[in-house]
Amino acid sequence: MRIHVHALATAAATLALMVLGSLVHGTGSSLACPDWPLCHGTVFPEMTHGVEFEHTHRLMALGVVVLVGTLLVRALRRTDRVAVRLAGLGCALVVVQATLGGLTVIFRLPPAISIAHLATSMTFLSVMVVLAVRLWPRALAPDVGVGTGFALAALLVFVQIVFGAVVRHTGAVLACAGFPLCTGEVWPDAALARLQVIHRTLGALALVVAVGVGVSAARRATTRNARIAALLPPVLAALQVTLGLAVVLTYAPLDLVTLHHLGGALLLASLVAAWALHLPTAAPAGNPLQAEVDRGVFEVASR
Ligand code: HEM
Ligand code: HEM
Known part of the structure; x- marks a missing residue:
C-alpha cells in the first residue's frame, strides 16, 4: 500500500472507530466491560449485553494503533520531517486516547473524561487528515x-x-x-x-x-x-x-x-x-518539483 493511501486508510478507520464509540455510549454499553484492558478478565469475552459494542471498540482501537504505528515507521524512512512529526504526534495522541478510554471505564464514566475522549479523537482524526494531505501527490x-x-x-x-x-x-x-x-x-x-x-x-x-x-x-x-x-x-x-x-x-x-x-x-x-x-x-515527497515551485525557488531563480 502506498504511504498516502495508508494515511488515508488510518483516517477512515479512525472515523469508523469513532462512530462505533458513539454507539458504545448511545446503546448504554460503556460499562459492558467493567474492567480494562481485559473485558471480564479475558481477551475473548462473550459478545452479548453491550460487550459486542464496547469490546469491538477496544479491538478496533488496537487496529488503529497498529495502523498509526506502522505509518510512523514508514514515515521515518522518508526525508519529510513534517510527516514524521505528524505521524509521531498521531502516535502520542492515540496513546492518550486509549488511556482516556480506559479511565472512562475505571472511574465509571465521569463526563469530563468522556468529553476529553471525544475531543482527543477529533484531534487525532484531524492530524491523520493533515498527514494524508501532506503525503498525497499535490x-x-x-x-x-x-x-x-x-x-x-x-x-x-x-x-x-x-x-x-x-x-x-x-x-x-x-x-x-x-x-x-x-x-x-x-x-x-x-x-x-x-x-x-x-x-x-x-x-x-x-x-x-x-x-x-x-x-x-x-x-x-x-x-x-x-x-x-x-x-x-x-x-x-x-x-x-x-x-x-x-x-x-x-x-x-x-x-x-x-x-x-x-x-x-x-x-x-x-x-x-x-x-x-x-x-x-504540502506533499514535497509526492511531487518534489511542485514543492520547489511552492517554496518560490523558481521564482527567485528567474529574477
Ligand atoms: C484510537 C482510539 C480510540 C478512539 C478514536 C475512540 C473514539 C471514541 C469516540 C469518538 C467515542 C464516543 C464519544 C462520545 O460520544 O462522546 C468513544 C466512546 C468510548 N470509548 Fe473510545 N476510542 C478509542 C479508544 C478507546 C479505548 C482503548 C477504550 C478502552 C476502554 C475506549 C473506551 C470507550 C468507552 C467506554 C466509550 C463510551 C464513553 C461514554 O459512554 O462516555 N475507547 N470512543
Ligand atoms: C455545525 C453544527 C453542529 C456540529 C458540528 C455539531 C456537533 C455535534 C456533535 C459532534 C455531537 C455529539 C458529541 C458526542 O458524541 O459526544 C453533538 C451533539 C448534539 N447536538 Fe450538535 N452539532 C451542530 C449543530 C447542532 C444543532 C443546530 C443542534 C440543534 C438544533 C444540535 C443538537 C445537538 C444535540 C441535542 C446533541 C446531543 C445528542 C445526545 O446527547 O445524544 N447540534 N453535536
Missing part, C-alpha cells in the same frame, strides 16, 4: 489566505463539537423542547438548557462561517478539485445543522444521534483537509 495550488479561513472555521467547529459532547455527557439532550426557542425561552434559567442553547447558537454560527469561507474560496478556485474542496464544508455544515434539528425535534433517536456525531467529524475533517490542501509546503 492536487491543488496553495492559497494561504483561503487556507487561513478554513483553519479558523475548523477551530470554531472543534469548539462546537466539544459543546456537543458537553450536551451529550451532561444529559442536556432533552433539556430544551422545541425549536428555535428552548421551551419557549431565548435564554432559559436551567444550566442544562443553557448548554444546549449555546450548542444551537454556535451551530448556526458555524454554518454561516462554513458557507462564507467555502463560497468565497470556491469563487477564487481555478480548478474543479479546488471548487469541490471549497464547497464540501458548507454542504456538510448544512446537513449537520439539519441533523441537529432532527435530533432535537424527534427526541434523540440512536440513529440520528449517531449520524449527527459522524456529521460533526466529517465536517471537521473537510475543513481541516481544505486548510491543509492550501498550505504552501
Whole structure:
C-alpha cells in the first residue's frame, strides 16, 4: 500500500472507530466491560449485553494503533520531517486516547473524561487528515489566505463539537423542547438548557462561517478539485445543522444521534483537509518539483 493511501486508510478507520464509540455510549454499553484492558478478565469475552459494542471498540482501537504505528515507521524512512512529526504526534495522541478510554471505564464514566475522549479523537482524526494531505501527490495550488479561513472555521467547529459532547455527557439532550426557542425561552434559567442553547447558537454560527469561507474560496478556485474542496464544508455544515434539528425535534433517536456525531467529524475533517490542501509546503515527497515551485525557488531563480 502506498504511504498516502495508508494515511488515508488510518483516517477512515479512525472515523469508523469513532462512530462505533458513539454507539458504545448511545446503546448504554460503556460499562459492558467493567474492567480494562481485559473485558471480564479475558481477551475473548462473550459478545452479548453491550460487550459486542464496547469490546469491538477496544479491538478496533488496537487496529488503529497498529495502523498509526506502522505509518510512523514508514514515515521515518522518508526525508519529510513534517510527516514524521505528524505521524509521531498521531502516535502520542492515540496513546492518550486509549488511556482516556480506559479511565472512562475505571472511574465509571465521569463526563469530563468522556468529553476529553471525544475531543482527543477529533484531534487525532484531524492530524491523520493533515498527514494524508501532506503525503498525497499535490492536487491543488496553495492559497494561504483561503487556507487561513478554513483553519479558523475548523477551530470554531472543534469548539462546537466539544459543546456537543458537553450536551451529550451532561444529559442536556432533552433539556430544551422545541425549536428555535428552548421551551419557549431565548435564554432559559436551567444550566442544562443553557448548554444546549449555546450548542444551537454556535451551530448556526458555524454554518454561516462554513458557507462564507467555502463560497468565497470556491469563487477564487481555478480548478474543479479546488471548487469541490471549497464547497464540501458548507454542504456538510448544512446537513449537520439539519441533523441537529432532527435530533432535537424527534427526541434523540440512536440513529440520528449517531449520524449527527459522524456529521460533526466529517465536517471537521473537510475543513481541516481544505486548510491543509492550501498550505504552501504540502506533499514535497509526492511531487518534489511542485514543492520547489511552492517554496518560490523558481521564482527567485528567474529574477
Ligand atoms: C484510537 C482510539 C480510540 C478512539 C478514536 C475512540 C473514539 C471514541 C469516540 C469518538 C467515542 C464516543 C464519544 C462520545 O460520544 O462522546 C468513544 C466512546 C468510548 N470509548 Fe473510545 N476510542 C478509542 C479508544 C478507546 C479505548 C482503548 C477504550 C478502552 C476502554 C475506549 C473506551 C470507550 C468507552 C467506554 C466509550 C463510551 C464513553 C461514554 O459512554 O462516555 N475507547 N470512543
Ligand atoms: C455545525 C453544527 C453542529 C456540529 C458540528 C455539531 C456537533 C455535534 C456533535 C459532534 C455531537 C455529539 C458529541 C458526542 O458524541 O459526544 C453533538 C451533539 C448534539 N447536538 Fe450538535 N452539532 C451542530 C449543530 C447542532 C444543532 C443546530 C443542534 C440543534 C438544533 C444540535 C443538537 C445537538 C444535540 C441535542 C446533541 C446531543 C445528542 C445526545 O446527547 O445524544 N447540534 N453535536
